[in-house]
Amino acid sequence: MSGKKCKHCGSSEIEVDPARGDAVCTNCGSVLEDNIIVAEVEFQENAHGGASAIGQFVSAETKGGASGFGRAFNAGIGQESREVTLRKARDGITALCQQLRLNQQCIDISCNFFKMALARHLTIGRQSALTQAACVYMTCRTEGTAHLLIDVSDAIQLCCYQLGRTYFKLSRALCINIPPNGK
Template sequence: MGRTCPFCSSSEIDEDPSRADVVCMGCGSVLEESAIVSEVQFQERAGGHDVIGQFISHDRAQQTGLVGVPGLNRTESREVTHQRGRKLIQEIASQLRINQHCSDTAFNFFKMCVSRNFTRGRPRAYVVAACLYMVCRLENTAHLLLDFSDVTQVNVYELGRTLQLLIRLLKINLPASDPCLYILRFAASLDLGDKQKDVVTLATRIVQRMKRDWMALG
């Protein structure tokens, strides 16, 4: 029996030795994060034998020169990218009142983007906003793509194009947005007073009827 995610029970598990981590493609959870060299070899030197292929943690990988980034090795450069991505995720999440669970999941997706070079040549705000919106869709929160466009000052069409490329890269099937999620949000912004509850109830019934008649999509 194949491995499944303990968080969402998905069997879509991505194990890539080059990234040295194991990630659930269903929810973005990082199941394992370490760098292990499977073979131990010995190299003859003047002072004796040196071991090549020892276990090293992902966060303490030994230095590897990175061309074009003076003073930073490969691991340090990636960590800097992760830190900046997490900071931007927290800033956007704070403005849109997105909970910590969604922020953490978005950060996991962002790390996957970094490891697959999806961030190369793209503004960080595009990738971060796409990751956050993707999580909001998966978690059925009442956030629109336009919300992220407003906060990041990114063109909504450019953001949508980045999102489509991202879900294609990660092979994630986003559920269709449920219109009922937005009824309460929009009703609250209309300042309906005592009639808000009645309006929300009626609007919800209309949407449910439209869903039964296959009129809520497209």
């Protein structure tokens, strides 16, 4: 929590995470700051008792690139698993939003909801298409669009009951205030 206010909803419930390098409004899901550079070094303990650094290493010799390190670093590809997951989620959310004719702001908000769910480990064990669709539906509800759960379900060709359960679990776990009938 910090003394900042969200420029989208006015909430002061801002979660600042130096390890991820971002500041996110926990009320509406907007990312207020991204790629915050910090000078602190944090470590986390793995299951075998070893420690690894959290974050990104930025070398003074390289231009524009960063070498990731930490528990999810994949040396063969050069990208962290989280980065790959977020990129795939953004692609899936963008495709679904385009099908539903939603604007770029809705895509961004949906991606922020997904990012919040990923940070809280709510994506583990869930079908990625369902999680992405639930994030899009949360956006539709918070932004007051005319889309129903069945519209999103039809667009991804998955069971609306599964989507509804996923939406309900994510919105409750993320403490998103969903208006009863849109805005």
